[in-house]
Amino acid sequence: MIKRIENTVYPLVGIAVIMIAWQAYTYYFGLNRIVLPSPTDIFWASIANWETLLRESWPTFLESILGFGLAVLVGIPFAVCVANSRVLNLTLYPILIATQSVPKVAVAPIILVWFGLGMQSKLVIAFLVAFFPIVVDTAAGMRATPSGLLELARALRASPLQVFTKVQFPAALPFIFAGSKVAVTLAVIGAVIGEFIGSTQGLGNTLLTANSQLDSPLAWAALVWLSALGIFLFGLVVLAERIVMPWSGAGHH
C-alpha cells in the first residue's frame, strides 16, 4: 500500500519541481513566449483551444491506433511464419532488416504520393514504423519457448498445432507485449511524421500551423496533447496485457 502511494507521489513531485523551475525561469528572465512559453501559458492555450485540440486529436488517434493494429494483425502471423520456417526465415528476415535501415521519414513523402493527403497515408507510415518491433519481438518470443515445456509436449505427443497454440504462443506473449509497447509509441510518431509532410488535419498539422504563426503556446499545447495521446495508447496496451496475461500480475509471495 505504501509502495503504491510512493509510486504515485514521487513522479508527481518530480513533475511539480520541473514545472515550478520552468515557470520561475521564464518569469525571472522575462523570456519571450515565442521562444519558450511558460507552463501556465501552455495550460491556458490548452484550455482556450480545447475544442480544436480535441477535434484534431481524433484523426491522429485513429491513424496511430489503426496503423498499430494493422502492424499487430500482419506482424504477429508474419513473425510466427518466419520463426517456424527455416526457408521463410532465410528468405525474408534479411530483407526485413534491410528495409528497417531505410529511414521512415525519408519514405514518408513517397507514401504520401501513393496514398494521398488523407488519413490512409499516415496510417501506412504508422504501420511501417510499428511493424518492425512487433515482428522482431514476436519472432524472438517464438524462439524462446522453454525447452522443458517443448519436451513435455513431445512426451505427450502433442501435434504441431497443439504445441503452437498451447505452448509456443502463450510463452511468447510477454515478448509480443514488450514489442507492442514500443510499437504503439512509434505509431504515434509515424502518424505525426505523416501529418508534418502533408495533411489537412491532426495534432501534427495543428502543431505545424501554430508554429508557422509563431503561436508557441498552442504549438506546445499540441505537443502536450500528443504526449497524452501516446501515454493513453501505451496505457491501452498495458491494459490489454493485464487482461490477456492475468498471471503476469499474480506476483510472488
Place this chain on the structure above:
Amino acid sequence: MSTPNHTQGWPAAPLAPFGHFKDVRQSFGRGSGSPLVAIDNITFDVTQGSLVTLLGPSGCGKTTFLKIVGGLIPATSGTVQINGRNVTAPHEDFGVVFQQANLMPWRTMIDNVLFPMEILKLRDATAVSRARELLASVGLEGFENAYPSQLSGGMQQRVALCRALIHRPKLLLMDEPFGALDELTRMEMQDLLLDIRAKTNATVMFVTHSISEAVYISDIVAVFSKRPAVIADFIKVELPYPRSAEMRYLPEFTELEHRAGRALGITR
C-alpha cells in the same frame, strides 16, 4: 530378475514383467574420431508395479537411458520394451516428471495438471474432478486457481507430479525430480511418491544421484558406472513397506547404502 520380495504392506505381489531392456547402447557421433559412447550394454528387467531407481554420477547417461525408455530419444542399438511393445516414440501410458517442474506460468495449478488431458483430448468434468483430487492428495487443496509464480519450488514439483499422473500412466518416468529441492522438502516428497505409488500401482523409473534417496524409495537400485555407463550393480532393496524415516538409521539401510557406494566407487 527383479522380483521385489516385500515382507509386509503394499505392494502385494508385483510379479508380471513390464520393462525389458537388452544391450541398450547410445553413442553420439563426434565430428572426427570414434563416437562418444554414453551408455553401453544396459540389460535388465523391471516387473510391473516396482520402483526402480537409476543411480549414478552426474553426466553418466542415466538421464539419457530414461529418455530412451520414454521414447524421447532413440537408442543407437539394443532392445527397449515396455509392456511387450518396442518403444519407438513417447506413449500415452507414460507420465514424465523432470528435474524442473516445467509448469506453464500462464496456467493455473489445475489447468497445468489438466494439460495432458487437453493434449489427449480427454478433458471433461471427470478429468477436472480427478485433477482436484490429485492436488488435494499432494496437500495443495485450495491452490487450484493459483499461478505457478505464487508457489514454492516444492509445491510446483507436487503439481508436476499430479500432471504426470492425471492420465493414469502405467509407467512413471522421473528425472531427478527432487534434485532441486531442499533436504526436508525432498524427504517429504519421497514419502509422497511412495504414497502415490501405493495408490496408483504404476511402475516407476526414477533417476537420482542421491544414494540415500535411491535406497529409501526403491525396490531395485540399478547403479550406473561412469561414462560409458554400464550397470555396475543391481541392488534389491528388501526393506518393508511402508517405508519410514526411522529406517534410514537401520543397519540394513546403511549396508545397502554402503553397497551402492562401493558400486559407484565412492567407498571401498
